[in-house]
Amino acid sequence: MDYRRQYIRDLWDATPGTSAEVYGWVKTRRDSKGIHFVQVNDGSCFRDLQVVIEEGVLPEETIKQITTGACVRFCGEIVESPAPKQPIELKAKEAEIFGPADPETYPIQKKGASFEFLREVAHLRVRTNTFGAVFRVRNRLSWATHKFFQERGFLYVHTPIISASDCEGAGQLFTVTTLDIENPPRTPEGKVDFGEDFFARQAYLTVSGQLNVECFAQAFTNVYTFGPTFRAENSNTPRHLAEFWMIEPEQAFCDIEGNMNLAEEYLKYLIQDVLENCSEDLEFFRQRIEPTVIETLENVAESSFERLPYTEAIRILEKSGESFEFPVYWGADLQSEHERYLTEKVFRKPVILTDYPKEIKAFYMRQNDDGKTVRAMDVLAPRIGEIIGGSQREERYDVLLDRMKELGLDPEPYWWYLDLRRFGAAPHSGFGLGLERMILYVTGMKNIRDVIPFPRTPGNADF
Numbered sequence: 340m341d342y343r344r345q346y347i348r349d350l351w352d353a354t355p356g357t358s359a360e361v362y363g364w365v366k367t368r369r370d371s372k373g374i375h376f377v378q379v380n381d382g383s384c385f386r387d388l389q390v391v392i393e394e395g396v397l398p399e400e401t402i403k404q405i406t407t408g409a410c411v412r413f414c415g416e417i418v419e420s421p422a423p424k425q426p427i428e429l430k431a432k433e434a435e436i437f438g439p440a441d442p443e444t445y446p447i448q449k450k451g452a453s454f455e456f457l458r459e460v461a462h463l464r465v466r467t468n469t470f471g472a473v474f475r476v477r478n479r480l481s482w483a484t485h486k487f488f489q490e491r492g493f494l495y496v497h498t499p500i501i502s503a504s505d506c507e508g509a510g511q512l513f514t515v516t517t518l519d520i521e522n523p524p525r526t527p528e529g530k531v532d533f534g535e536d537f538f539a540r541q542a543y544l545t546v547s548g549q550l551n552v553e554c555f556a557q558a559f560t561n562v563y564t565f566g567p568t569f570r571a572e573n574s575n576t577p578r579h580l581a582e583f584w585m586i587e588p589e590q591a592f593c594d595i596e597g598n599m600n601l602a603e604e605y606l607k608y609l610i611q612d613v614l615e616n617c618s619e620d621l622e623f624f625r626q627r628i629e630p631t632v633i634e635t636l637e638n639v640a641e642s643s644f645e646r647l648p649y650t651e652a653i654r655i656l657e658k659s660g661e662s663f664e665f666p667v668y669w670g671a672d673l674q675s676e677h678e679r680y681l682t683e684k685v686f687r688k689p690v691i692l693t694d695y696p697k698e699i700k701a702f703y704m705r706q707n708d709d710g711k712t713v714r715a716m717d718v719l720a721p722r723i724g725e726i727i728g729g730s731q732r733e734e735r736y737d738v739l740l741d742r743m744k745e746l747g748l749d750p751e752p753y754w755w756y757l758d759l760r761r762f763g764a765a766p767h768s769g770f771g772l773g774l775e776r777m778i779l780y781v782t783g784m785k786n787i788r789d790v791i792p793f794p795r796t797p798g799n800a801d802f
């Protein structure tokens with residue numbers, strides 16, 4: 340018999356009586372009298388294909404090797420399935436074992452292994468239901484991001500990973516060096532002489548592509564970058580990674596209003612896209628991870644985000660009567676408990692806060708006329724807190740330079756960024772969406788380490 344290789348996702352409406360050949364990994368095998376039931380998955384969709392092996396069809400030696408984790412090929416006939424959850428199953432005629440997986444030592448034997456445990460076997464956890472669903476959603480969000488910006492004529496810019504400046508000015512930088520760390524060259528003052536280093540200066544892994552992408556906005560009008568970013572912040576929280584992916588659009592001739600509109604439209608587009616294209620995966624998250632997840636997404640896709648100034652938010656928090664761990668006062672940086680109170684208790688939907696005190700925001704944000712606040716905009720989401728950070732940018736040369744000096748930032752590495760304000764400066768705005776925070780939001784997963792393939796966090800860069 341001639342077999343045609345097929346992916347499991349394409350099999351569900353195959354006609355009974357036709358033949359099929361599938362490749363994949365065994366989820367489970369169940370034996371009953373004279374018959375074996377094998378669940379196989381190839382990652383092409385959430386559902387496993389059930390393969391039925393009748394007594395005597397395959398050699399005993401082969402059956403023995405069809406265990407959880409084994410890599411197999413099955414050929415056979417598509418038949419209607421008596422099981423309610425699946426329209427069809429595969430009646431095996433032939434099987435091949437590519438790679439057995441010893442049941443004594445294969446680490447992912449049963450359902451219900453904890454996420455903590457699965458992080459220790461991150462090379463294998465991708466074969467589980469949960470991680471299959473997470474990474475299909477991640478893939479879809481990435482694709483939908485490009486679709487959204489490309490449909491609107493934004494130019495995709497590959498901003499550098501290695502950078503000489505600290506975009507956020509927060510000093511959470513990883514240094515990139517080829518100097519001998521045992522015995523680095525020293526300046527006469529005894530400091531490490533980065534002039535002798537590979538880039539002839541101290542260089543870092545970028546914390547954001549924003550400063551570079553701003554240059555492109557001043558030529559192509561609407562642009563975005565989408566890449567990995569790195570922060571050496573020692574925060575061991577379920578929402579922080581040392582390496583994460585960020586999507587950063589930047590628009591010339593755009594103020595904070597336009598920026599908020601773009602952010603809201605983009606988030607709703609992502610949600611709509613995932614609702615339409617990952618329904619099986621979302622259904623799994625609803626059943627097993629977070630019961631409200633689909634309902635929340637459907638509501639968000641329809642409702643409009645609440646927009647209010649930081650000062651107003653502080654007033655609400657002060658009047659709330661809640662006992663927060665971190666104190667609330669004008670000038671305080673909002674903690675996730677405050678962000679969650681606003682989004683979950685007060686407004687019950689995403690909230691865009693604007694006009695933060697300049698002291699708690701980055702140097703590049705446009706100053707308001709009050710002299711105290713800047714045109715920042717953070718989008719806060721229920722369960723997650725801050726999901727987007729952005730602003731209108733300071734396009735006035737003198738104001739920007741003064742602000743940098745005020746903050747004690749050395750303008751030298753930023754000379755080109757300042758130059759943008761000297762030659763043909765357009766008013767402009769942009770924001771950054773943390774991809775992993777968005778995945779947490781969309782899936783209901785609780786820990787950011789479980790939505791990136793191989794998480795990097797303090798003390799952990801295994802795999």
Ligand code: 4AD
Binds near residue numbers: 506579588
């Ligand atoms: O608010 P942030 O620091 O903003 C920027 O980096 C700007 N340069 C963006 C811009 O305007 N182009 O970071 C943006 C987003 C946050 O809202 C959050 O979603 C995510 O990036 N993020 C992190 N995600 C995971 N781990 C971390 N350590 C993160 N830090 C920020």
Ligand code: MG
Binds near residue numbers: 725728
């Ligand atoms: Mg931020």
